[in-house]
Amino acid sequence: xxxxxxxxxxxxxxxxxxxxxxxxxxxxxxxxxxxxxxxETEAYAGITDKASHAFGGKRTQRTETMFLNGGRIxxxxxxxMHKMLNIVTGPKETPxxxxxxxxxxxxxxxFMKERTGKTSLVNIxxxxxxxCKALGIEMKHNNISLxxxxxxxxxxxxxxxxxGYEIEGYGIKATKRIGIDYAGEDAKLxxxxxxx
DNA sequence: CTTTAGATCGTCT
DNA sequence: GACGATCTAAAGG
Numbered sequence: 001x002x003x004x005x006x007x008x009x010x011x012x013x014x015x016x017x018x019x020x021x022x023x024x025x026x027x028x029x030x031x032x033x034x035x036x037x038x039x040e041t042e043a044y045a046g047i048t049d050k051a052s053h054a055f056g057g058k059r060t061q062r063t064e065t066m067f068l069n070g071g072r073i074x075x076x077x078x079x080x081m082h083k084m085l086n087i088v089t090g091p092k093e094t095p096x097x098x099x100x101x102x103x104x105x106x107x108x109x110x111f112m113k114e115r116t117g118k119t120s121l122v123n124i125x126x127x128x129x130x131x132c133k134a135l136g137i138e139m140k141h142n143n144i145s146l147x148x149x150x151x152x153x154x155x156x157x158x159x160x161x162x163x164g165y166e167i168e169g170y171g172i173k174a175t176k177r178i179g180i181d182y183a184g185e186d187a188k189l190x191x192x193x194x195x196x
Numbered sequence: 197c198t199t200t201a202g203a204t205c206g207t208c209t
Numbered sequence: 210g211a212c213g214a215t216c217t218a219a220a221g222g
Contacts, residue, residue: 042214051214062207079215080204086214099214129215139206179214199221209210 003153008070008146013089013096017043018193020087020098021172024106024154027135032111034135036103036125038153042177043191044086046095051183054095065143066095073151075132075142082129083137087146087153101178101192102126105134171196 003023010016018041026035044052046066053076054063065074066088074086074097090096103125105112112134118124125131137151146152173196180187 044214053214060208076214077204077206079213080206082215084214101214127215177214182213197222200219201217203215203217205213207212 001155003146003155005071005147008087008089009091010070011090011094011096013045013098014043014191016087016089016096017041017098017191018172018174020100020153021193021195022156022170024156025100025103025135025151026107026154027137027151029136029141029150032108032136034108034111035106036131036134037106037156038100038102039104039195040100040102040126041193042099042101043193044097044099045191046090049183049189050186051177051180051189052095052097063095066097067093068143070096071147072143072145073137073141075137075139077139078129083132083139084128085132085135085137099128100131101128102194103131103134111136 020038020041023038024035025038047054047057054066069092070089072088074088076084078084085100086097088097105121105125116124116133125134173194174190175192176188177192
């Protein structure tokens with residue numbers, strides 16, 4: 001079933017990042033439904049985390065979304081061409097977010113191929129920029145609710161097998177985050193979660 | 197297999 | 210004006 005507001009408003013962003021592994025994220029834009037199983041995440045822990053856009057309580061037009069209450073998405077542009085998808089968590093004024101870094105495609109695979117120009121599922125959504133392309137996520141989707149009919153996340157109570165990718169009885173490994181060497185000591189925190 | 201350059205633009209200073 | 214929570218293609222070993 002669809003994850004609820006009370007789920008997103010829990011205050012432990014690192015635990016939520018770990019828990020989101022194995023859940024299914026959907027988008028439904030203009031009648032085109034696509035989804036994938038979340039297989040890699042990273043937690044960004046608000047104002048105390050040097051790697052977070054909201055570090056030190058930094059409020060700008062861009063980071064404002066993270067300060068709102070949990071249960072919406074934060075989309076931003078990286079390197080001038082890639083959209084990044086984040087799940088805003090925690091209560092209002094607590095700018096926690098979970099970056100979705102990889103999904104295993106499930107629903108609407110033909111649409112994903114069309115959006116990415118790829119002919120196979122290999123490497124189609126295994127990266128934060130790539131999954132946004134596969135799911136059709138654009139800058140204009142920043143700030144939209146995860147309880148509406150355009151994007152949502154579902155808990156799974158059974159296992160999946162998708163075109164050779166088996167997601168069953170998996171383990172979850174914690175590692176340091178990617179691409180945040182500027183964050184000093186915080187770059188070493190085990191805030192990245194992957195299926196193992 | 198690994199390394200490297202180049203693409204490209206919203207956001208902040 | 211500088212810089213990314215990245216990706217790809219191309220070249221080299």
